Amino acid sequence: MRILDELEREIERVAHAAGEARPRRRWWRSGALLVLAPLLAGTVAVAATTGILSGEPVSSDPHAPRDPNAGIGVNAGPGKLLAVRAADPAGGPEWGLRLVKTSRGLGCLQVGRVVDGRLGRLGQDGAFGNDGKFHELGPEILETSSECQQPDGAGNVFFAMTSIGQPASADPASCAVRPRGEDKRPACPRGSLRDVFYGLLGPEAAAITYREGGKTVRQAVERPAGAYLVVRATDPDRRDVGWWSPSVTPSWVESIEFRDGTVCRPDERPRRHGRHECPLKGYVKPRLDIATRAELATPITVRVGTAREKPYPEMDRKSLERMEWQRRVTISFRARRAADARSFYKLTAEIPGRPPNCGVGLGSPIARDIAAGETVTETLWVAHRCSGTMTIRIGYEQQTAPSQMPFHGDGPPNAKVGTARVRIP
Incomplete structure (x- = not known):
């Protein structure tokens, strides 16, 4: 789940755990002299005023495209x-x-x-x-x-x-x-x-x-x-x-x-x-129609997979070899209210108990635009060796004050949509 991946990377950064960075890909202009001439003229102009030549502009990572209706969106x-x-x-x-x-x-x-x-x-x-x-x-x-x-x-x-x-x-x-x-x-x-x-x-x-x-x-x-x-x-x-x-x-x-x-x-x-932290002087609280549990509550469907999978094939070979085998857990519910960047659904899950490292909570914001009445389907990946009763909560966050990061939330997760429990074999 890309949103979960992004959130985990940001939390690691905030926790001062530097991860491996993928070098940005560059693009180069090429073609006939007629095409290159205006570019060269621009380069000379920069050199004349600053002494610094211009190169190709910074390019986006083609492996991490942004969606205008998800995450932070696009400019x-x-x-x-x-x-x-x-x-x-x-x-x-x-x-x-x-x-x-x-x-x-x-x-x-x-x-x-x-x-x-x-x-x-x-x-x-x-x-x-x-x-x-x-x-x-x-x-x-x-x-x-x-x-x-x-x-x-x-x-x-x-x-x-x-x-x-x-x-x-x-x-x-x-x-x-x-x-x-x-x-x-x-x-x-x-x-x-x-x-x-x-x-x-x-x-x-x-x-x-x-x-x-x-x-x-x-x-x-x-x-x-x-x-x-x-x-x-x-x-x-x-x-x-x-x-x-x-x-x-x-x-x-x-x-x-x-x-x-x-x-x-x-x-x-x-x-x-x-x-x-100092107070946010001049901050104007957004006016939101705060949703109640009664407006949001709906059944949650959970399907637990049995296959051993490695969910991120785009990883390099060594990273895939090190990754534990995972189990797919698919969660679905019908959104009774629309969601946007300020009012969004959030999924959390936990498996208490043993073996080690299986009791840690999982989950992420569902950080994309969702229409009222839409069926929302999300996937969690759980280490295949983990077993026990998984508790899944679907909440609905509405930010009236800035959090440390977008879609982060400062308080404990709510379960306004509902709670489901399933057995992980």
């Missing part, structure tokens, strides 16, 4: 390159941010280097064959849902990202931050890693303060989005690198100043979900 326009900038510790093009709205109504941030008013990546640290050129990052390149967030009722996006040990190329897959046995990418040069902090604090934010080189630095945010961006060289002796963590407000700053003169210091705030 719904050119996006907006924000005015906020940050210098790179080694010099060269500054860092910048673009805000992109998606077909499912989410706001996503892209981070990269800026050349002549364009956001992109540099051909270094293993990216683009170390060609030293600038490669434009289009608004359609939305590579992870962890950089997206639900807007509030007024369309404002509140978001905060901490990225520790990102390649200075701004391409997170260009090199291996923490080389592992099967990762064929070159190791990232330790001196070319960056700690990047960026986000949107909303229309009421005025400035942030933070510690830099033993001094307190004050940075005014870009209004009205409340955008901020800080880039530092990663400590070369730091071992805990190659991870990023999304949130809705930054916890690493000393303070956030607001337009009304108030100041929030995260360290003085109580912990919420393991973090010190």
